[in-house]
Amino acid sequence: MVQWTAEEKQFITxxxxxxxxxxxxxxxxxxLLIVYPWTxxxxxxxxNLSGATAVLGNPKVQAHGKKVLTSFGEAVKNLDGIxxxxxxxxxxxxxxxxVDPENFRLLGDILVIVLAAHFTKDFTPACxxxxxxxxxxVAHALARKYH
Amino acid sequence: xxxxAADKTNVKGVFAKIGGQADEYGADALERMFTTYPATxxxxxxxxxxxxxxxxxxxxxxxxxxxxxxxxxxxxxxxALSKLSDLHAQKLRVDPVNFKLLGQCFLVTVATRNPGLLTxxxxxxxDKFLCAVGTVLTAKYR
Numbered sequence: 001m002v003q004w005t006a007e008e009k010q011f012i013t014x015x016x017x018x019x020x021x022x023x024x025x026x027x028x029x030x031x032l033l034i035v036y037p038w039t040x041x042x043x044x045x046x047x048n049l050s051g052a053t054a055v056l057g058n059p060k061v062q063a064h065g066k067k068v069l070t071s072f073g074e075a076v077k078n079l080d081g082i083x084x085x086x087x088x089x090x091x092x093x094x095x096x097x098x099v100d101p102e103n104f105r106l107l108g109d110i111l112v113i114v115l116a117a118h119f120t121k122d123f124t125p126a127c128x129x130x131x132x133x134x135x136x137x138v139a140h141a142l143a144r145k146y147h
Numbered sequence: 148x149x150x151x152a153a154d155k156t157n158v159k160g161v162f163a164k165i166g167g168q169a170d171e172y173g174a175d176a177l178e179r180m181f182t183t184y185p186a187t188x189x190x191x192x193x194x195x196x197x198x199x200x201x202x203x204x205x206x207x208x209x210x211x212x213x214x215x216x217x218x219x220x221x222x223x224x225x226x227a228l229s230k231l232s233d234l235h236a237q238k239l240r241v242d243p244v245n246f247k248l249l250g251q252c253f254l255v256t257v258a259t260r261n262p263g264l265l266t267x268x269x270x271x272x273x274d275k276f277l278c279a280v281g282t283v284l285t286a287k288y289r
Binding site: 030031034035052055056109112113114116117118119120121123125126128129132 | 252266267
């Protein structure tokens, strides 16, 4: 059972309340595709991903980023039931989408950096630690049903 | 993984902007790493790792100095980091996985202190650079 201290819960819900999910999600996904270009392999249907400007301006990237981060938000709402929250999404990513779980870890790290840039000095080491723990748990939950 | 001319320009730009604060960035990255990834503390049983530790500050300065040296010789990272590479292989033997962790924390440090600097392109270049440094430092492990 994952344990969250009161302080960790505050770091998560307090921050999340101030996040623009559409913007942040779009940015995180765009950065994933730019910083780790091999991740573009999953998005052949997204059109022009040739270079940072194209990726950042791509409406499909923005839309999908929003979708992904909205889904991530379910973890924030269910901190004590993350595994169950992502159970069917895990099956989907394995059976239909065929996504290597390493990609969940990469996106998690990118999300932390996007939050860090947004919240600057409020993103203290303790806050970062909490968020790295959360993204790690979500990545783990998404990989859990792989076979 | 090869650093393009654009990558090198981006990385030099970052460190030029950070300038004299590199030592602080180094210490901040280490503090973040110890807090976020507690297993990394196992390499420093001889350190006081409490907040504001002089030893962590001192070590942050060393790490930052090495990164600055690497940037100044970015066309020959293997050469510039050769002695450090020997040290890590023969004496320190820090597990390779930890270089990624410190790299992540350094990126977070830059993001919190200079968010405008970390555009997606620069983020990509800096991440590549930090990976390359880690690769050089572990190159002689076996």
